[in-house]
Amino acid sequence: MDVNQHYRFTVPDRSYASLTKKDITRLAESFALSEGAVGRVNIIVSEMLTNLEKHTTQGGELLVKAIGKPIKGIEIICLDNGPGMADPNLMLQDGVSTYGSAGEGLGAIKRQSDVFDLYSQAQVGTVIVAQVYKSTKSMPVARRYEIGNVMVPKPKEVDCGDGYAVIHHERGVYLLALDGLGHGTHAQEAATTAVKIYCEDPIPDPASALRAIHTGIRRTRGAVGLAANIDITQNKLSYCGIGNIAGKLFSMDSPLSKLTYKNVISYNGILGHNVPGTFNTQSLDWNRNKILVVHSDGLKSRWDLSRYPNLHRHLPTTIAAVLYKDHSRQTDDTLVLVCKAK
Structure with a gap:
């Protein structure tokens, strides 16, 4: 991790x-x-x-x-x-x-x-x-997917209130993206605590994983987050999000080579404070033409990957860095997490 x-x-x-x-x-x-x-x-x-x-x-x-x-x-x-x-x-x-x-x-x-x-x-x-x-x-082990990210604290801050986890398993990978409320030390404490809970006992079902995090970070400032499970044996992306954490799943539609995407929708709420009485795991198809981009609200919401010719052919870290460079608000911590099928 x-x-x-x-x-x-x-x-x-x-x-x-x-x-x-x-x-x-x-x-x-x-x-x-x-x-x-x-x-x-x-x-x-x-x-x-x-x-x-x-x-x-x-x-x-x-x-x-x-x-x-x-x-x-x-x-x-x-x-x-x-x-x-x-x-x-x-x-x-x-x-x-x-x-x-x-x-x-x-x-x-x-x-x-x-x-x-x-x-x-x-x-x-x-x-x-x-x-x-x-x-x-x-050096990284070759897998059927690649993962990269950019995670940067708010300018002039030392501690980053965003957080993430990447846990490889025999069928694919578990992902977690978090944004502790606000920024600085207390936001970092919330995000770090949530990541620790997620990693100590990985739960395959994303909604169940978020419920465990919600219970475990009640004494912190709270956080918003998205958990995902990519199963490469079933070609399926399962996910669940709570709060203002954004995601898009891109597809390269052959033979036109045109990027299309579906929004990864989150429920309203704040982990550790208030979440819906009922929230469930959603699923989307996953195959070799997919790219998942998840980010905190440190990144502006109106960005378009198709603005960048052939960027989807580059490393996930490069994709995350380009989006950060052009769309970071510079008023908050910023996390951009990218998973790309190979």
């Missing part, structure tokens, strides 16, 4: 670069990465910061988190709202540059990363995802 929040580093201009690099280096060292892995992280961060300086006038931000519990590696996401790239694949080739430099930056990031992804569109900006693991044994 991986429930780590991202640390946010805003880089409005070049004067922030040196301090940002030092802070991320200290983070990497605190994650007990080897000296060689820390060196690779330094190269990745240096190239990301250089790209922000060269290609954006408003800077950007880096999101960094530990991967796994116990920690298996580090994830670094670079986001900007710059001019974007007309041909991202071409820019990955060494010697190709729009700035007149040696053109090795993106290639260097990719070479130093165990997992790498790049999404860029003209007039949209760029998202780069890089992951460095402690060893090849620490």
